[in-house]
Amino acid sequence: MLRKTLAFAAVVGLLTAGVALAAGDAKHPHKQAWSFAGPLGKFDQAELQRGFKVYKEVCAACHSLSMMSFRNLGEKHGPFYDPEFPNPNDNPYVKAIAADWVLQVNDIDGETGDPIKRPATTADRFPNPYPNSVAAAAGNGGAVPPDLSVIIKARHDGANYVYSLLTGYSAAPAGVQKTPAQHYNEYFPGHLIAMPPPLTVNKVTFDDNTVASVKNQAKAVTAFLAWASEPKQTERKQTGLAVMIYLILLSLLVYASYRRVWRNESH
Ligand code: HEC
Numbered sequence: 001m002l003r004k005t006l007a008f009a010a011v012v013g014l015l016t017a018g019v020a021l022a023a024g025d026a027k028h029p030h031k032q033a034w035s036f037a038g039p040l041g042k043f044d045q046a047e048l049q050r051g052f053k054v055y056k057e058v059c060a061a062c063h064s065l066s067m068m069s070f071r072n073l074g075e076k077h078g079p080f081y082d083p084e085f086p087n088p089n090d091n092p093y094v095k096a097i098a099a100d101w102v103l104q105v106n107d108i109d110g111e112t113g114d115p116i117k118r119p120a121t122t123a124d125r126f127p128n129p130y131p132n133s134v135a136a137a138a139g140n141g142g143a144v145p146p147d148l149s150v151i152i153k154a155r156h157d158g159a160n161y162v163y164s165l166l167t168g169y170s171a172a173p174a175g176v177q178k179t180p181a182q183h184y185n186e187y188f189p190g191h192l193i194a195m196p197p198p199l200t201v202n203k204v205t206f207d208d209n210t211v212a213s214v215k216n217q218a219k220a221v222t223a224f225l226a227w228a229s230e231p232k233q234t235e236r237k238q239t240g241l242a243v244m245i246y247l248i249l250l251s252l253l254v255y256a257s258y259r260r261v262w263r264n265e266s267h
Contacts, residue, residue, distance in 0.1 A: 027168070027186040029160035032219065036226060037159075040241065042234040043227050048079035050206050051224025054217050057204045059148065062140065062195075064128040067149035068228055070098035071122040077234040079224065089122045098122050141181025143194030152222070152229040159226050161187065166218035169197040 035044040052073065055065070073080045074088025085091040104117040105127050120127065130136035136144045152158035164187040172184035182192040202212045210216055227233070 026189045026191070027164075029157050029164035029187060030167075031160055032163055032222075034159055034223065034226070036223065036233060039237060041237065043077055043223065045077075045079060045081070046208055046210075047220050047223045048227050050208065050210060050216075050220035051222070051227075052079045053204050053206065054199075054221035055148075055224055058198050058217075059221065060126070061129055062136075062145040063148045064130075064145075065126040065149050065228060066128065066147050067125070069123060069125050070094055070101075070120060072228075072231055073097065074122075075231060078227065078231060091122075094122055098124060101127070141179070141194045145195065148225055148228070150229045152226045158229070159222050162225060163218050163222045165193075166199055166222070167214055 035041060035047065055063075071088040071094060072078060074085065074091035074094035075081060076086075078088075080091060080093050080097070081088070082091055082093070088094050098120040101120045105120050105124050107116055107118050108114070109116045130139065133144050152162060155161045165185060168185050168187040170184055170186065172178055176184065176191070178184065178192050181194055183194075183196055184191055185193050199214045199217045201214060203217060204212055206212055206216075206220075210220075230236075
């Protein structure tokens, strides 16, 4: 009897532990059809432009993108690449984006040595919205918004995860304890995140008249961040394809010459 009771208690214990673990675990991200997925995938320039708009008008208020310079926007396969301006520093659109950036960059006056603020140029990196991480944490309920330069590479199933996170806010289920600075999101490990839901319907207006639903904004900004994580991705895939075609042709040629060389020899 005692043995039976103990075995029963052990099974109940294991089951409860399993449920508790599952509750702490983040939900699997939604799979999306990304234009840049797969060996032949490439970035969709219009989508990158929409995504840049979302980053600029929404995410940049809290998140830096420290590995990106403004000129990167005008590089081949980038959001504002224009074949007329192979050098992105000459691209008038990229120049205007840099000069208009709302957060101005810190610099030193060349004559007086005083610290000054000046408009960005194409050579500048995107400025950090916060002067330091203490200020960033103080402004966000104690959590520092991470730099987004390589976030898609830094998270498992990066693009699907970020998309799911941005679209995955819901009301906290009864019994979940949270502070006013925390928000409930099933895709975030632990489910309580210090980032308030950043996107709402029509938060930005897309210049190409794409409907600014939360999903469309999330998809575009995720594509933009995927490009930022690996701006040379399209080039790398195109080179890979050319190399494969070359190797296949070379193998055929080698095989043909092998047949020719040994044509009159009996085995
Ligand atoms: C009001 C400030 C704020 C805005 C606006 C904001 N974020 Fe965040 N974000 C945060 C904070 C704070 C965290 C850290 C959350 C934590 O660790 O609890 C965060 C975390 C993240 C993370 C990392 C999640 C993880 O797995 O660690 C991603 C990705 C992210 N934000 C993307 C975005 C995107 C994309 C936008 C724009 C659509 C955006 N954020 C807008 C404050 C913000």
